[in-house]
Amino acid sequence: MDTRQITHAADLSATVEQLVETLVETKDFPRIVEVVTPLSTEQVVALLERLSTDHRAIVYRLLPKDNAIEVFEQFSPALQRDLIQGLRDGEVATIFSDLDPDDRVWLLDELPAALAPRLLHGLSAKDRQLTSEVLGYPKGSVGRRMTPEYISTRADVTVGQTMQRVHDQLDDAETVYTLPVLDGSRRLIGVVSLRDLLRADDGVPISAIMQDASAMTAYQTAEAAARRCAELGFLALPIVDREDRLVGVLTIDDAARILEHEETEDAARQGGVEPLRRPYLATPVRSLVGSRIVWLLVLAIGATLTVQVLSIFEATLEQVTVLALFMPLLIGTGGNTGNQAATTVTRALALRDVSPRDVGRVLLREMGVGVSLGALLGALGGGVTTVIYDPSVGLIIGLTLLAVCSMAATIGGVMPMVARAVRADPAVFSNPFISTFVDAAGLVVYFMIARTVLSL
Template sequence: MTEMTAEAAADALDRALSGRMDSESVDAIARLAPHVERQELTRLVHTTMPLQSAVLFRVLDKDDALAVFEGLPPNYQAELLQNLREPEVAQIIEGLDPDDRADLFGELPARVVSGLMSGLDANEREMTAAVLGYPREAIGRYMSPEVLNLHADWTAAEAMEVVRARIDGPETVYLLPVVAAGRILTGVVSLRNLLEAETSAPDTAVGDLVREAFSVHALTDRERAAREFLSHRLIAMPVVDEEERIVGILTMDDVLDIIDEEDAEDVARSSGSEPLNRSYLSSSILRIVRSRIVWLLVLAVSAILTVQVLEVYEDRLDQVVILALFIPLLTGTGGNTGNQAATTVTRALAVGEVRIRDLGRVIWRELRVGALLGSVLGALGLTVAGLVYGWAIGAVIGLTLLSVCIMAATVGGLMPIIAKRIGADPAVFSNPFISTFCDATGLILYFTIATMVLGLQ
């Protein structure tokens, strides 16, 4: 089929999945699915409701079904399995890599996992159990235990012979760990260098080709390990235990999955909600509501602080009613300034550019940034408000903008580091809480400056 025909088939399949599930719809799904590309099939399975997804999944051939299944998030894989027949489930589980299998098992009830584990052969069961033995947030949970190790005293020709004999087993052979007795990691060698040595000097010892390895401990936090992986621009990274024995290898696809999940969580929480952990279109209304309602309640309660501040300074507003006109401007500026600082610092923390011990440097830097931003905005506020409402009001607005920007930038840069220090998610301390804090504090600054400049009682 042409690309346009394949696209039309995908659109028709999408419509069939969106309608009522009857015999006619199932026949249409079975007829259209073979003409749709795997990437589009994965999207359709992921974005439709579980029952419709199961119907589509069942009409796929074995290879397409496994490829589509591997492209789904683990939590959605678990939901999909509940709508499949037992033989189909066993076939899928057997086709997964140990690390992907362990990721899926983490979403299933223990009794279901026990039954699925018993259906695996001894080697697959042992490797899967090894990965499941690590905590959920440890990088060992995401590594592949299938590793092709080389020994330093092998020649390049001997090493390549082993690689060719076992090339179908490991998840990657582009970077090969080199080990000493007891599987102690001594370094790595790239497949490219090994091939070059085999061609030009086959008797070259593997030990002469070894370079220092960037490795990670199996109990290291998964996001930290993934960020380190990306910062070094690696294609694979050995995972070791406390005795520096190699226990697995981390590959790019595992790292990208971790980063995608962590970034989705940070984006959701910074905007005042919880991640859905599945596609938007396949999420029920109640699931979406649950992801948002708790944060809305928390923010509604915290916003009472702003109301209380306004109540305290109600008499000042009665004296100079014009002050009320500028409240949205000042609170909005403070919230935006704080959010900008928090987002920047949260990102810097995530990629390792800022550490907890850099707290003082961050505060000093954001204080200066806030002062410069406040100076620009304050000068603009002074000029515009002064020309329209008088220079006394202009002075109040200008000084308040300067003060609010300094305060908001400093607090915005401070909070993510404090969150990291106490073990909380820095994203939680980002936009929602900073906006509320800056609203209340900004109003206090506003009315304090107005009282001083205008001589209010």
């Protein structure tokens, strides 16, 4: 196989994977180096994510040192943990020391607690201090995801002095494109971009070109800070303590990583599973089972509500058996309507288009949407049912669709708002639980309407 072709053909990833697997099993390490070395960092990451744990560690050891740390940084924290467990202590220490402080904390959050002191002890005094500063903030806070390696300047110095400072600290900072401007007490008073520094004359004071700063405190959630950074289009968002003293910056790449993690988690929980935290093919089967079984048990218990409703109205079903034919239609329509509303509102909450104080407005809007959808579907379903069966059954189906859609949309829209108000994850309150509740409540509405129309 021509190795040069591999680097330019994404569709050959399966072939590369099979080739590398064969080479590992035959212990042809020189050939592995020949195949893997020309690949880009992204291609190597994709390849390693698809290999087994043991083979992944072997191939990773054969990567050029400069490329190895770039590959490691692109893994998810859970996959980093898996890889570390397959490496020797010396290799782990080297990787850990080459990471940025915030990336070390991502990894430490995944590793066993007993391993963290050993890894921290192997760092230089400076790196250990920087990492400990980040570790000191609560889990989930932006302080735990910021980088303390930044370049700052002061309002009373010149552009030339600031550019010299940038030049001197270029290798130590994670970003140089946005510089926080501080006063004598290290309080944040503004920011200046590298573009403005390059445009201005050396003698111009920073106070003349700096802009107002938008910052977040280190104790606010990482998701909120990441969304703020993305919404404002900042390359780096200053992070301050409770006294407005600068403690770090959140870079745009870390913000994107946080948002990807949060959105993956929300999408998983809306589907009734726990997030995997690893690429699918790198996730053990037992982890896939574990991510789903708890939710399935919870939903199965919730589904007993539907069974109870059916037992209560068993006599009604015996008198009018045709009603049983429409139960899947009504249950499915109600669940889908509720899920649509919940998904829409959960996303609006994430984007901060709405907040818990808007619950009344959301309720009215979703009730209006539900009534409109119910009227349209009810007219269609009732009309078709009237033609096939009789007008009384058509009336039951039409009225039930109107009621169920109205109820489902209203509940689906309000539940995520309630979840946010009580500081729970809106995704957990959305699709699975709404479907279970609407199924049972929809059947109650269905049979009550049927009893009224048919005078049972």
